[in-house]
Amino acid sequence: AQKITQTQPGMFVQEKEAVTLDCTYDTSDPSYGLFWYKQPSSGEMIFLIYQGSYDQQNATEGRYSLNFQKARKSANLVISASQLGDSAMYFCAMREVNTGFQKLVFGTGTRLLVSP
Amino acid sequence: EAQVTQNPRYLITVTGKKLTVTCSQNMNHEYMSWYRQDPGLGLRQIYYSMNVEATDKGDVPEGYKVSRKEKRNFPLILESPSPNQTSLYFCASSLTPQAATNEKLFFGSGTQLSVL
Numbered sequence: 566a567q568k569i570t571q572t573q574p575g576m577f578v579q580e581k582e583a584v585t586l587d588c589t590y591d592t593s594d595p596s597y598g599l600f601w602y603k604q605p606s607s608g609e610m611i612f613l614i615y616q617g618s619y620d621q622q623n624a625t626e627g628r629y630s631l632n633f634q635k636a637r638k639s640a641n642l643v644i645s646a647s648q649l650g651d652s653a654m655y656f657c658a659m660r661e662v663n664t665g666f667q668k669l670v671f672g673t674g675t676r677l678l679v680s681p
Numbered sequence: 682e683a684q685v686t687q688n689p690r691y692l693i694t695v696t697g698k699k700l701t702v703t704c705s706q707n708m709n710h711e712y713m714s715w716y717r718q719d720p721g722l723g724l725r726q727i728y729y730s731m732n733v734e735a736t737d738k739g740d741v742p743e744g745y746k747v748s749r750k751e752k753r754n755f756p757l758i759l760e761s762p763s764p765n766q767t768s769l770y771f772c773a774s775s776l777t778p779q780a781a782t783n784e785k786l787f788f789g790s791g792t793q794l795s796v797l
Contacts, residue, residue: 673721
């Protein structure tokens with residue numbers, strides 16, 4: 566069974582608008598971490614935001630926020646006030662503590678295109 | 682500057698010609714890992730290493746070898762590359778091998794490999 570599901574292969578948004586990228590996950594481990602990475606056209610992987618399973622509040626980092634709904638097992642990334650530079654591939658990833666190691670399991674990604 | 686350095690950035694080779702992709706980190710990280718990224722599949726782990734002389738298979742290890750003789754270096758070796766190994770490869774590292782949920786992976790800038 567897929568552990569991380571990103572159902573949106575591509576998303577379009579106009580500059581200055583907000584956009585939500587969906588991510589659902591599957592785990593039986595009560596302790597886990599969720600990550601979002603951005604991959605611009607240059608190819609590097611840029612860490613954006615982290616949410617722990619025991620965190621009481623949704624994570625925020627500047628224009629990025631994570632809409633964490635634990636009961637629904639979703640961890641959607643919200644980008645406010647989109648900019649042209651936000652056009653990129655976005656990956657959701659999860660680490661389960663019971664794996665014992667640093668393995669991140671990734672989703673298939675969502676390509677975001679921001680138009681002027 | 683703290684970083685993970687991969688070389689080369691681009692590589693075109695022919696079937697069966699042995700190649701090595703180098704990876705080096707300057708952060709004294711214990712854990713290192715290789716991922717491959719393919720369209721529609723996201724990132725999948727090839728091999729990982731918890732420390733010097735400690736390596737293990739990830740999810741897609743077939744056709745690859747690794748070694749960890751020094752803490753900073755973790756080369757990926759393709760003894761006899763085949764076209765199905767055409768992919769974007771990432772080396773990643775983190776401080777410890779134990780799965781603290783909030784410990785993020787630092788990624789190299791990627792190696793785009795084409796096997797003809």
